[in-house]
Amino acid sequence: xxxxxxxxxxLQIGDEEQVGLITYMxxxxxxxxxxxxNEARNFIASRYGSDFLPDKPNFYKSKKTAQEAHEAIRxxxxxxxxxxxxxxxxxxxxxxxxxxWNRFVxxxxxxxxxxxxxxxxEAKKYLFRATGSVVRFPGFLKVYEETIEVSSESEQGxxxxxxxxxxxxxxxxxxxxxxxxHFTQPPPRYTEANLIKELEEKGIGRPSTYxxxxxxxxxxxYVEIKERRLHPTLLGSLISDLLxxxxxxxxxxxxxxxxxxxxxxxxxxxxxxxxxxxDFYKPFSSDLSKAETMMRDIKKEIEITDELCDKCGxxxxxxxxxxxxxxxxxxxxxxxxxxxxKGDNEKEGVTDKLPEIxxxxxxxxxxxxQLKIGRYGKFLAxxxxxxxxxxxxxxxxxxCPQDGCNGFLVERRTKxxxxxxxxxxxxxxxFATWNKPIPEKCPQCGYSFLVEKRVRGGDIEIMCGNKDCxxxxxxx
Numbered sequence: 001x002x003x004x005x006x007x008x009x010x011l012q013i014g015d016e017e018q019v020g021l022i023t024y025m026x027x028x029x030x031x032x033x034x035x036x037x038n039e040a041r042n043f044i045a046s047r048y049g050s051d052f053l054p055d056k057p058n059f060y061k062s063k064k065t066a067q068e069a070h071e072a073i074r075x076x077x078x079x080x081x082x083x084x085x086x087x088x089x090x091x092x093x094x095x096x097x098x099x100x101w102n103r104f105v106x107x108x109x110x111x112x113x114x115x116x117x118x119x120x121x122e123a124k125k126y127l128f129r130a131t132g133s134v135v136r137f138p139g140f141l142k143v144y145e146e147t148i149e150v151s152s153e154s155e156q157g158x159x160x161x162x163x164x165x166x167x168x169x170x171x172x173x174x175x176x177x178x179x180x181x182h183f184t185q186p187p188p189r190y191t192e193a194n195l196i197k198e199l200e201e202k203g204i205g206r207p208s209t210y211x212x213x214x215x216x217x218x219x220x221x222y223v224e225i226k227e228r229r230l231h232p233t234l235l236g237s238l239i240s241d242l243l244x245x246x247x248x249x250x251x252x253x254x255x256x257x258x259x260x261x262x263x264x265x266x267x268x269x270x271x272x273x274x275x276x277x278x279d280f281y282k283p284f285s286s287d288l289s290k291a292e293t294m295m296r297d298i299k300k301e302i303e304i305t306d307e308l309c310d311k312c313g314x315x316x317x318x319x320x321x322x323x324x325x326x327x328x329x330x331x332x333x334x335x336x337x338x339x340x341x342k343g344d345n346e347k348e349g350v351t352d353k354l355p356e357i358x359x360x361x362x363x364x365x366x367x368x369x370q371l372k373i374g375r376y377g378k379f380l381a382x383x384x385x386x387x388x389x390x391x392x393x394x395x396x397x398x399x400c401p402q403d404g405c406n407g408f409l410v411e412r413r414t415k416x417x418x419x420x421x422x423x424x425x426x427x428x429x430x431f432a433t434w435n436k437p438i439p440e441k442c443p444q445c446g447y448s449f450l451v452e453k454r455v456r457g458g459d460i461e462i463m464c465g466n467k468d469c470x471x472x473x474x475x476x
Contacts, residue, residue, distance in 0.1 A: 001025070001211040003093050004073075007100075013080070013088050020076055021085065022100055026208040027070040028200070030060040036074055040108045043078045048142060052109050060107070074104040102144040112139035119166055123174075132163040189229035203257030218415075221324065225418055227454070235324040238298065246291040249283060304330065311337045336386065340372075357383065364390040378411075393424050397439035398449045401465065405429045409437050409449075437465060444471035 004025040010018040037057045045053050075097070082098035089097060114133040121128040135141070166172070190198065196210045205213055217223050222236030232240070244251045259280075265271040303318040309329040316327045318341060329335040356371040362382040369380040369392065382388040393410035400407040400423040407425035414420060422432035435451035442450060447466040454460055464471040 003096050007093060007097055011088065013085065021080065021097055023072075023074050023076060024070045025073050026206075027073065028062070028207050029070055030062040030072050031070075032059075032072055032074065036071070036078070036104075037108060040078045040105055044105065044109055048109070051137075052139065052142060054108075054110050058108055072104075073100055075101045078105060106140035106144035109140040109143065110137075112141045113137040114162075117163055119163060121172060130163060134163050134165065189231055191229055195230060202253050203260055204253065205256075206260070215415075233324060242295060242298075246295050247284075247287050249287070307339075309335060309337050311335055360392070362388060362390050363392070364388055395424070396421065396437050398437040400425065400429060400431055401448060402429055402431045405431070411436075433465075435463075435465075438462065442466065442469055442471050445469040 004022065007021045008023070008025055010020040012018050013021075041053060041057065078101070080101075082094065082101050085097055086094040113136040115136055117132060117134050119130045119132075121130065192214050195214065199205050199210060199213070217230075217236070218225070221233055222239060223230040223232050225231075249255055262271060262276050266273050266276055298320045301320065305316050305318060305327070307316040307327060308314070309316055309331070312329060312331055312335045314329055314331045314335065316337075316339065317330045318325055319328050320326075325341040327339040327341055329337040358369050358371060358380065360369040360380060361367070362369055362384070365382060365384055365388045367382055367384045367388065369390075370383050371394075372379055372381045378394055380392040380394060382390040393412075395408040395410060398409040400409060402423065405423060405425060407423040407429055409421050409431075410424050412420055412422055420432055420434050421437055423429040426432075433451065435453045438450040438452055440450050441448060442464040445464060445466055447464050447469060449465045450462050450471075451465045452460055453463055460474075462473050463469075
């Protein structure tokens with residue numbers, strides 16, 4: 001949303017003054033101005049030919065709940081092609097602009113014509129079948145083809161694709177035989193994009209609130225991102241269960257969707273706002289009164305364990321804090337020793353082993369450093385805490401590539417929980433990368449390290465940390 005905001009506010013493009021590249025982006029309207037449609041139709045006719053241009057402009061019906069005070073999101077001028085604009089924008093901004101431009105132009109083109117086809121291929125006594133589509137007329141696919149996210153291995157094996165032109169008697173070349181067996185998989189976890197799509201389909205929220213919803217559940221540690229998917233934390237699951245149990249009407253999906261519709265009725269003068277407040281507040285007040293006496297007070301619940309405090313020897317207890325469960329000494333506040341609770345999905349034991357003492361020495365007091373786990377991952381801390389509060393990030397074994405910097409690369413997390421890698425000398429050195437550094441020299445150019453990158457489809461590739469080097473290999 002921040003990138004879209006910059007495109008909307010305007011950027012310096014060549015010799016032009018600062019110009020807005022897209023229309024207002026916090027909208028789900030499908031309306032398009034006649035000027036924009038005419039410009040797109042003229043562009044399509046001149047660039048792709050009359051076969052790709054429908055006889056009449058294409059118009060699309062907005063959803064009932066759409067905010068139609070604005071146009072649909074589109075480029076301010078279709079003549080500013082992505083290939084020209086790209087050199088003036090950062091990579092992410094250029095990609096977003098290209099997506100908006102492509103979809104806008106495609107929406108005013110003729111539909112594609114595809115033939116659903118099955119091809120039987122004989123190989124001695126075996127028969128192989130390929131099912132897919134053959135393109136008869138590309139239509140809007142000439143500009144924009146939507147990629148479908150494969151949600152499971154079984155779907156990946158069964159998905160249909162575009163088949164090449166084939167005719168009876170052709171001898172296709174055998175490239176590979178891959179014996180695979182697929183099993184039914186559970187529904188996949190949401191990605192951020194999937195979740196927004198689900199919210200949109202259920203009528204929950206508006207384009208102006210989707211980004212805030214995602215950032216809130218991440219910042220409060222209700223979910224965490226693993227391999228680009230949102231996984232609920234124990235804290236998030238607990239809060240969800242408590243709210244659903246004590247406020248079932250408000251947590252019902254239909255309630256939020258109905259409330260959005262009710263707010264629209266108030267805006268249109270079809271319903272009084274006082275009546276709407278009364279309809280909501282009376283049952284809510286009743287549920288709130290019950291929850292104040294009946295809801296579990298998680299913070300007051302203490303579970304005694306057999307774990308002993310490494311400082312005073314007394315039993316440790318499991319408590320709940322803002323970021324979930326943790327172990328604390330039962331002699332608090334006299335002893336303030338704490339430890340993380342073992343991963344909630346791991347059944348053996350209550351905690352990880354005691355903090356691991358390392359061979360590294362504290363820069364302040366000379367005591368040994370120990371490995372600890374905090375909200376943003378693992379780090380090194382002085383064994384004399386709380387007397388000495390020295391901490392240090394853990395090296396990945398890769399030196400910072402910036403000239404004149406003596407730092408090393410470490411793993412960090414954003415406020416939203418997304419992992420990235422940066423220099424230990426931050427903020428003095430601002431080198432950072434999303435790809436995990438690997439302490440191996442590039443065999444092609446000799447660069448000091450390689451990186452691990454997850455590509456489309458979920459596969460992992462190893463490539464050179466030097467952007468100018470073309471070395472790349474797939475992970476087996």
